[in-house]
Amino acid sequence: MDIAVIGLGKLGSPMAACFAAKGHKVIGVDLNEQFVADVNAKKAPVFEPGLQELIEKCDDRLTATTDLHDAVKQCEATFIIVPTPSKADGAFSLDYTKIACQTIGAALKENDRYHLVVLTSTVMPGDTGVHIRKALEDASGKTCGKDFGLCYSPEFISLGSVINDYLRPDFTLVGQSDEKAGKILEDFYGTICENDPPVARMNFVNAELTKLSLNAYVTMKISYANTLAEICEKLDGGNIDDVTNAIGLDSRIGRKYLKGATGYAGPCFPRDCEAVAQLGRTLNVETRLPIATDQVNKLQIPRMLNLIDQALPQGGTVGILGLAYKPDTDVIERSQGVELAEALLDRGTTVVAYDPAAMENAQEKTKGALQLAASADDCLSQVDLLVITTPINEYKELSLKNIQGKTIVDCWRILDRSQLEPLCNYVGVGTDDVLRVQQDAENLSAKAA
Ligand SMILES: NC(=O)c1ccc[n+]([C@@H]2O[C@H](COP(=O)([O-])OP(=O)(O)OC[C@H]3O[C@@H](n4cnc5c(N)ncnc54)[C@H](O)[C@@H]3O)[C@@H](O)[C@H]2O)c1
Incomplete structure (x- = not known):
């Protein structure tokens, strides 16, 4: 199938690469000229494990352009994976999707053949059947369900394992304007997924609510x-x-x-x-x-701050291992490591941090207030208390010689407690270690009084 993928961001570029790797001819489209140039130069435009290797395998089946109109005209199906940012009330904005739909609709107007439009961006229940359908029909002058098909098909992926999640999903979800549109998409997924997953086909509102x-x-x-x-x-x-x-x-x-x-x-x-x-x-x-x-x-950041208050010596330095919101990504959106760092910096605490992928993004967010370490060990060597906020394997290799006398707060309990307990104050979150820290802090303040 010839496919246009609109949006070459964190989801769109792995999606385009997966489709092309499975033999389809894919034109990726983005407003971001750098992303387009990267894809055409066979470079991954975003950080995602395995993406670079996959793009290299796509040969000339994967190209990119900023010209959405032209891309849609050349293709049989268009996948939309542009941002739908949250608004103040918690619902999602359709601003980017509507702009994309106007151009897609204009291209459909000039196309004689049937076209399938697949919305993958997350939207609110009711949006696809009302606003997206209307934007496409208004711009094309054509009828959805007759002249073109529309599906809502979000993916259940996790950053860091996007490629595997696309190729081997637990199930695929298809909200459909009509049987024909849903069947084309189901058959298409049959050419992409390697594990023959069940397909849940339904109307738009139920698919939107399912996601x-x-x-x-x-x-x-x-x-x-x-x-x-x-x-x-x-x-x-x-x-x-x-x-x-x-x-x-x-x-x-x-x-x-x-x-x-x-x-x-x-x-x-x-x-x-x-x-x-x-x-x-x-x-x-x-x-x-x-x-x-x-x-x-x-409540989770205040809970962590409370623990740090009890275990950190006066004027002590805190280390944070883990700034991305999870392993294998550089994304820091609402990251617990960054939120904890910001709260500590606000109180005037010195924070030394390390993450294998997200330090640049975190430093930009905290306006350069973090002290960055060169490695997990380097971070440990500079601090009195270390918090491990993401379960990254590299953190398990901490050097025991740097650990003597320090407090290690292990949120995911990834370290070997039996090895560390004799050497340092090991605190496994979610265990009665925290009770012991609290009792020690109370005894200390009783003595001081
Ligand atoms: N990131 C995730 O983990 C995740 C998971 C599930 C669902 N989603 C949903 O997927 C959608 C996209 O998310 P993302 O993380 O890939 O976003 P992203 O911001 O990483 O990428 C979106 C891309 O779309 C491009 N774009 C915007 N308007 C365009 C237009 N009119 N034409 C061409 N390109 C355009 C942007 O330049 C950007 O490169 C969102 O609705 C999001 O909720 C994301």
Whole structure:
């Protein structure tokens, strides 16, 4: 199939590369001339593991342009993956998608053959069937479901594993204007996915709600585990891993995203959860679960600050390992590491930080206020207390010679407790280590009084 992919950002460029790698002819389109030049030079325009190698394998099947109109005219299907930023009320803006649809519609007007438009950007329930359909019909003068097909098909990907998630998804979701459009997209996914995943086909509103509700459910699980972790921290003998590993064995629950560590972050989870709450407000439905999920998430940085207050010596320096919102990405949107750093810097605490991919982005966000370390070990050597905010393998290699007498706050419990305990003050988040820190701090202040 000849395909145009509109938007060559964090999702669009891996998507375009996956389609081209599977034998389709793909024209990527972006307003960003650098991204276009990168793709044409066979360079990955964004940081994503495996993307560079995949682009190199695409031969001349993957090209890029800034000319959306021309790209659509040359193709049989157009995938839209442009930003839909959150508005102040939590709903998503259609500004970028509508602009793209006007040009796509104008190109469809000049095309005699049937064309399939697939919206992949996250939108609110009701948007595809009303606003996107109207924008395309108005600009093309054609009828959706007859002259062209429209699908809403968001992807359930995680930055850092986007390529694998595209090629081997748990399922694909297709919201369709009509049977023909849905069938074409389902068949197309059959040429892309390597694991023959189930396809959930439905109308637009249900597909739009499915996308939001899936992410909102996952965030609810994360906040639930974080609440249990805080309870474990107050119980003598408490250990969140024992609890979640056990309840995760129940097939009604499952282990994924049930860790009890930091809050959730990134470009999707927080805003999809907020969007479900906003949807409830507009429909007059009491959406208490996503609201509570978000509230619990916002408690996680204060919880960490409280722990640091109790364990950090007066005037001490804090180290943060992990500035990206998760491993294998340079994205820092709502990152717990960066939010923690900002809160500490606001109080006048010196913060030394390290991350294998996100230091430049974090330094820009904090306006140069962070002291950057050259490695995890270098970070540890400069601080009194070290917080590990993301479970990156590299952090497991900390040199024990630098660790003597320091406090290590291990949010994901990735280090070997038995090895560290004799050498330093090891604090596994979600365990009664936190209770011990609290008791030590109380004893110290009682002595001082
Ligand atoms: N990043 C994620 O983890 C993730 C996950 C699931 C869904 N999504 C959704 O995917 C969509 C895109 O996200 P992203 O992270 O790839 O965004 P991004 O900001 O990384 O990339 C979007 C790209 O679209 C380009 N663009 C904007 N308007 C354009 C136009 N009219 N014509 C051509 N190009 C245009 C921008 O220049 C940019 O390069 C959003 O709706 C987002 O919610 C993102």
